[in-house]
Amino acid sequence: xxxxxxxxxxxxxxxxxxxxxxxxxxxxxxxxxxxxxxxxxxxxxxxxxxxxxxxxxxxxxxxxxxxxxxxx
Amino acid sequence: xxxxxxxxxxxxxxxxxxxxxxxxxxxxxxxxxxxxxxxxxxxxxxxxxxxxxxxxxxxxxxxxxxxxxxxxxxxxxxxxxxxxxxxxxxxxxxxxxxxxxxxxxxxxxxxxxxxxxxxxxxxxxxxxxxxxxxxxxxxxxxxxxxxxxxxxxxxxxxxxxxxxxxxxxxxxxxxxxxxxxxxxxxxxxxxxxxxxxxxxxxxxxxxxxxxxxxxxxxxxxxxxxxxxxxxxxxxxxxxxxxxxxxxxxxxxxxxxxxxxxxxxxxxxxxxxxxxxxxxxxxxxxxxxxxxxxxxxxx
Numbered sequence: 001x002x003x004x005x006x007x008x009x010x011x012x013x014x015x016x017x018x019x020x021x022x023x024x025x026x027x028x029x030x031x032x033x034x035x036x037x038x039x040x041x042x043x044x045x046x047x048x049x050x051x052x053x054x055x056x057x058x059x060x061x062x063x064x065x066x067x068x069x070x071x072x
Numbered sequence: 073x074x075x076x077x078x079x080x081x082x083x084x085x086x087x088x089x090x091x092x093x094x095x096x097x098x099x100x101x102x103x104x105x106x107x108x109x110x111x112x113x114x115x116x117x118x119x120x121x122x123x124x125x126x127x128x129x130x131x132x133x134x135x136x137x138x139x140x141x142x143x144x145x146x147x148x149x150x151x152x153x154x155x156x157x158x159x160x161x162x163x164x165x166x167x168x169x170x171x172x173x174x175x176x177x178x179x180x181x182x183x184x185x186x187x188x189x190x191x192x193x194x195x196x197x198x199x200x201x202x203x204x205x206x207x208x209x210x211x212x213x214x215x216x217x218x219x220x221x222x223x224x225x226x227x228x229x230x231x232x233x234x235x236x237x238x239x240x241x242x243x244x245x246x247x248x249x250x251x252x253x254x255x256x257x258x259x260x261x262x263x264x265x266x267x268x269x270x271x272x273x274x275x276x277x278x279x280x281x282x283x284x285x286x287x288x289x290x291x292x293x294x295x296x297x298x299x300x301x302x303x304x305x306x307x308x309x310x311x312x313x314x315x316x317x318x319x320x321x322x323x324x325x326x327x328x329x330x331x332x333x334x335x336x337x338x339x340x341x342x343x344x345x346x347x348x349x350x351x352x353x354x355x356x357x358x359x360x361x362x363x364x365x366x367x368x369x370x
Contacts, residue, residue: 017094019086020105024112024294029307060124060268061310063116064106068087068094 020066112306114265114291145212162193222296259285
């Protein structure tokens with residue numbers, strides 16, 4: 001938890017590899033802060049990066065290893 | 073030792089255009105990605121957990137052999153940039169035992185599915201556990217044979233629906249962790265794809281453990297298991313895992329009545345026992361000593 005609190009207020013770079021992503025929706029549905037939304041084709045789109053608390057659960061739970069958080 | 077040439081990635085990975093740089097790329101044969109697992113398949117999550125655990129330990133990829141059998145999960149060896157063996161159905165542990173005995177310095181890791189380890193390779197599993205050979209086994213348990221279109225497996229829960237159980241399964245499932253523990257395995261743990269952080273820690277501990285270590289990683293198969301069992305997509309299946317998994321430490325304080333349909337996760341068992349390759353080296357040295365002294369009975 002300490003780690004999450006320390007990083008609050010900073011916006012991470014959220015990178016999605018479109019070639020690897022299979023649009024399973026895990027990152028969109030299981031993000032505790034609802035950072036992602038989907039476009040009309042079901043692709044995940046980063047909508048609210050400022051609410052990200054850097055729990056990294058989207059990166060850890062991405063079955064296709066297609067998601068990456070970067071930043072300080 | 074000659075250095076083995078790694079497979080060079082074919083084509084671009086797709087990361088170039090995003091600008092991101094994933095830390096796990098060094099462990100993947102990126103030319104083989106994206107992998108063939110279905111959208112939402114938990115095997116990718118468990119593969120990621122394994123790679124992160126391996127990365128934390130900082131072991132050498134060239135000193136590590138990954139062995140798999142046949143099945144969806146066993147395709148994992150194709151994506152990992154280690155020295156890998158993709159073996160016959162159920163025999164991953166048999167091949168791994170051979171590798172470990174031939175060169176005990178290598179880290180030998182078996183990644184196999186529930187059908188591989190519990191059904192056709194059931195004997196190899198119990199005997200590898202009995203010998204307590206220093207192999208880490210991660211079972212990708214998705215409760216079904218996904219590659220051959222969804223037959224029920226020995227770990228499918230009673231009453232679950234599959235292609236070959238159109239009216240629900242009447243079989244009682246194996247508890248693989250209890251099986252390995254009873255057979256003599258010295259590290260037994262269970263994790264789920266939902267609790268991926270805890271799973272990564274369990275895999276790391278299993279890799280470090282000396283002796284036969286077994287991690288049952290519950291995966292989800294939305295295509296064959298979920299679709300027939302009222303869990304319509306990967307998210308539903310992950311939430312099912314969230315609702316049904318109870319940490320083993322929390323379970324000690326819970327009412328047995330509440331634990332009836334729950335799955336215990338966490339480190340279930342750990343002990344110390346003589347390790348097989350060390351015992352084998354010891355007996356070899358004893359025999360050599362006797363031969364040198366000339367009192368070896370022929």
